[in-house]
Amino acid sequence: xxxxxxxxxxxxxxxxxxxxxxxxxxxxxxxxxxxxxxxxxxxxxxxxxxxxxxxxxxxxxxxxxxxxxxxxxxxxxxxxxxxxxxxxxxxxxxxxxxxxxxxxxxxxxxxxxxxxxxxxxxxxxxxxxxxxxxxxxxxxxxxxxxxxxxxxxxxxxxxxxxxxxxxxxxxxxxxxxxxxxxxxxxxxxxxxxxxxxxxxxxxxxxxxxxxxxxxxxxxxxxxxxxxxxxxxxxxxxxxxxxxxxxxxxxxxxxxxxxxxxxxxxxxxxxxxxxxxxxxxxxxxxxxxxxxxxxxxxxxxxxxxxxxxxxxxxxxxxxxxxxxxxxxxxxxxxxxxxxxxxxxxxxxxxxxxxxxxxxxxxxxxxxxxxxxxxxxxxxxxxxxxxxxxxxxxxxxxxxxxxxxxxxxxxxxxxxxxxxxxxxxxxxxxxxxxx
Amino acid sequence: xxxxxxxxxxxxxxxxxxxxxxxxxxxxxxxxxxxxxxxxxxxxxxxxxxxxxxxxxxxxxxxxxxxxxxxxxxxxxxxxxxxxxxxxxxxxxxxxxxxxxxxxxxxxxxxxxxxxxxxxxxxxxxxxxxxxxxxxxxxxxxxxxxxxxxxxxxxxxxxxxxxxxxxxxxxxxxxxxxxxxxxxxxxxxxxxxxxxxxxxxxxxxxxxxxxxxxxxxxxxxxxxxxxxxxxxxxxxxxxxxxxxxxxxxxxxxxxxxxxxxxxxxxxxxxxxxxxxxxxxxxxxxxxxxxxxxxxxxxxxxxxxxxxxxxxxxxxxxxxxxxxxxxxxxxxxxxxxxxxxxxxxxxxxxxxxxxxxxxxxxxxxxxxxxxxxxxxxxxxxxxxxxxxxxxxxxxxxxxxxxxxxxxxxxxxxxxxxxxxxxxxx
Numbered sequence: 001x002x003x004x005x006x007x008x009x010x011x012x013x014x015x016x017x018x019x020x021x022x023x024x025x026x027x028x029x030x031x032x033x034x035x036x037x038x039x040x041x042x043x044x045x046x047x048x049x050x051x052x053x054x055x056x057x058x059x060x061x062x063x064x065x066x067x068x069x070x071x072x073x074x075x076x077x078x079x080x081x082x083x084x085x086x087x088x089x090x091x092x093x094x095x096x097x098x099x100x101x102x103x104x105x106x107x108x109x110x111x112x113x114x115x116x117x118x119x120x121x122x123x124x125x126x127x128x129x130x131x132x133x134x135x136x137x138x139x140x141x142x143x144x145x146x147x148x149x150x151x152x153x154x155x156x157x158x159x160x161x162x163x164x165x166x167x168x169x170x171x172x173x174x175x176x177x178x179x180x181x182x183x184x185x186x187x188x189x190x191x192x193x194x195x196x197x198x199x200x201x202x203x204x205x206x207x208x209x210x211x212x213x214x215x216x217x218x219x220x221x222x223x224x225x226x227x228x229x230x231x232x233x234x235x236x237x238x239x240x241x242x243x244x245x246x247x248x249x250x251x252x253x254x255x256x257x258x259x260x261x262x263x264x265x266x267x268x269x270x271x272x273x274x275x276x277x278x279x280x281x282x283x284x285x286x287x288x289x290x291x292x293x294x295x296x297x298x299x300x301x302x303x304x305x306x307x308x309x310x311x312x313x314x315x316x317x318x319x320x321x322x323x324x325x326x327x328x329x330x331x332x333x334x335x336x337x338x339x340x341x342x343x344x345x346x347x348x349x350x351x352x353x354x355x356x357x358x359x360x361x362x363x364x365x366x367x368x369x370x371x372x373x374x375x376x377x378x379x380x381x382x383x384x385x386x387x388x389x390x391x392x393x394x395x396x397x398x399x400x401x402x403x404x405x406x407x408x409x410x411x412x413x414x415x416x417x418x419x420x421x422x423x424x425x426x427x428x429x430x431x432x433x
Numbered sequence: 434x435x436x437x438x439x440x441x442x443x444x445x446x447x448x449x450x451x452x453x454x455x456x457x458x459x460x461x462x463x464x465x466x467x468x469x470x471x472x473x474x475x476x477x478x479x480x481x482x483x484x485x486x487x488x489x490x491x492x493x494x495x496x497x498x499x500x501x502x503x504x505x506x507x508x509x510x511x512x513x514x515x516x517x518x519x520x521x522x523x524x525x526x527x528x529x530x531x532x533x534x535x536x537x538x539x540x541x542x543x544x545x546x547x548x549x550x551x552x553x554x555x556x557x558x559x560x561x562x563x564x565x566x567x568x569x570x571x572x573x574x575x576x577x578x579x580x581x582x583x584x585x586x587x588x589x590x591x592x593x594x595x596x597x598x599x600x601x602x603x604x605x606x607x608x609x610x611x612x613x614x615x616x617x618x619x620x621x622x623x624x625x626x627x628x629x630x631x632x633x634x635x636x637x638x639x640x641x642x643x644x645x646x647x648x649x650x651x652x653x654x655x656x657x658x659x660x661x662x663x664x665x666x667x668x669x670x671x672x673x674x675x676x677x678x679x680x681x682x683x684x685x686x687x688x689x690x691x692x693x694x695x696x697x698x699x700x701x702x703x704x705x706x707x708x709x710x711x712x713x714x715x716x717x718x719x720x721x722x723x724x725x726x727x728x729x730x731x732x733x734x735x736x737x738x739x740x741x742x743x744x745x746x747x748x749x750x751x752x753x754x755x756x757x758x759x760x761x762x763x764x765x766x767x768x769x770x771x772x773x774x775x776x777x778x779x780x781x782x783x784x785x786x787x788x789x790x791x792x793x794x795x796x797x798x799x800x801x802x803x804x805x806x807x808x809x810x811x812x813x814x815x816x817x818x819x820x821x822x823x824x825x826x827x828x829x830x831x832x833x834x835x836x837x838x839x840x841x842x843x844x845x846x847x848x849x850x851x852x853x854x855x856x857x
Contacts, residue, residue, distance in 0.1 A: 370742040382745035382786050398796040405808045412815045414634055416600050416822060417608075418672065421639050424602060 030061050034069075036240070036247035040143070040181055041318075043069050043078065048318045050085065060090055067094050074108060075146040076101045108145055115141060132161035139174060152178045152187070165198040169206060176213045180245055185217040192217070208238035212246045216319060219254060224327065225262035231255025232271055236280040252281035253310075254320060256288040260295055261330035265338070268296055300335045301356050307331065333374065336365060340375055340386060348384040359384060439463055440480050443489030450524070453488065457528055460492045467496035483517045487525035490517060495532045498539045507543040514540040515556040523563040533564060534573045541577050550584035557581055558590070568597040576610035583614055583621075591618040595627065600818075609635055609646040616653060620723065625661035632657065636681065637673045647677060648684045649718070655689045656723040663734040665693040688714050692727065701731055701756045732757065732766055733775060740776050740789040748785045760785060 139154035172195035179187035215230030544553035582591035619628035748760035
């Protein structure tokens, strides 16, 4: 390849030269994926995949694993749902197991009674710590049986009986866990900030957990930049300690994509690429690491290719799927803007090559960006060249001044007129009286 | 005979300004007998000179014209009144503006009866110039004049008085009509900016109850702001009277506000269909022409948007982008827009390419500087006026009385911000 071409193509064409394996977008390895999580989120994620993958073999594999996983727990309601979904298509082993259900339900009934009695006796004796434990047990009991609302209430009730800051933290963590499962991210945010207000009992792992929870909440409310910051601040101590909510791989993916979509170049360099903490996470998902590096070194084609490959799997992520399109669009727009930024004129053909798209498509995208005033340029559609446009400050000022002047003129005149009319009304009234 | 007597008195007392009040009271007393038998009066008029005995002439002429007039008589009447208006003395007629306005209205009525509105236009212009104390004064004749201009399609003549800034108003109704007719004249001349201003004055004028003039003005306002600005915001300025805020939109919801919403969606086809579907309604409001202009303004706006994004673009692409059927149509639109200097572009017919150019205005030439200078002067005059009015208001006893009632105590600070509250 000619060296000068490389300048224009921004390294988009030397893919083969680097010959590094690209994540091929092969269907998600559900078993590996599921092993990253535990407890309820594992089941929910499996069910989510089953609902959204649109591919029978994958769907039933996910359902099968969910079935096995639920059998380990005590949530009979969820169990019935999954059995319904399977609908007997997985053979004898995955049918409705009513004996198990009844046994679990009976045990649950007994346990509930026991907890109730215990709690009542604690309450009559007014032993704070025991009451707290009692409520906590209740919360865990409800959580295990899938009554998220009741679980949340019980956990929150322990608040009045917390005596040490450790208790407060554990109350907050429980509340956060349940509210994330419920999809009530506003609750999660408020308990995160509550926990952060008790700094003396925070260890590094808890801090990392709180960051993740806050990041998830921001992601959910589409505050991508804040979410990116939170994920990037997550300490590597997190490890797999929080896999009842999030896996470290997710931190890398969520944080990386949000950062790409919202950070400018220098932030990307200082907060993502040079961030030693975050590098640990990125190592877990090499595709995201590569695509961030590609983006930063302007190898857009390869970056977009990675993104394209990842897309199918990201769509199956319980937290990210709603935002994939938005994030992808933002990333693509940023890539387009960054590509055109340094040049006075850009050959659309080369640019289209770099972005692996057609000239017509590229023109449309550029047009939208120019209309949005995100790129200051104009397209020479005849010669297929994009010319940067430098705003003429002087002319613009003149225009603005004249416009402001005539607006002032108009407003003052109509104001005087109105004032006189009101005065007339006055006169008319005073004449009458 | 009493009438003969009256004539002598008119002749005797019209000579100098001191006698005029006396003559005025005599005439007032004689007004009723004069109206008793208008047919006798025609001979009296011949004994008076309109230029010297304007006051007396006016009284008699008013009484004479008060009866029913047949078409044949109307011709003569128009001539007489027009001649009087031309000759009369401004000082004298301003003593009885009501009578003067009445005979001018009769002139208009008879010109319309003769189906010759043009005959009324010039006399009316002279009349309103004589009656108005200054060019800032809006008389009751202004709207009549504009109506005649509209009916006789002499828009240019109408524009000549619309350039004056109006601050003094006799009757609010005059202002409503003046601004409404003025808006229509400006629309006819395609001075959309000015038309918007006039129509906005109607809509935002203080009013206690909604009136039909404001409703019609609002309909036109919606259409014109779509044509001129390519958008319409349904929120009215906060100084608009609450009556207008409350009910204007409901009166104009269908099809006007809906048309604006359709425009906002940016689909030419939908807009065309909407106008098509509501042709009858627009027609009955006499707004069909404007509604059609709204449609074609949408093409223009889309083309203008293209000039911001493209340096060159083929006619075919333009046609596709703005949803025109053929490149030929696009070419016609662009030609028209270049001619009206709405865009700056050149068409290369050989390969069907359009090159969009930058605005050649560099704000460097003499004309521009003069224009800017005159604008500055204008602003300065206006702000002086504003300041003096503000001052006048701050010691207006009536105003102070009201302001004092509203807030029991006020100190010096209140004086500064009270007038703003009042004018806003």
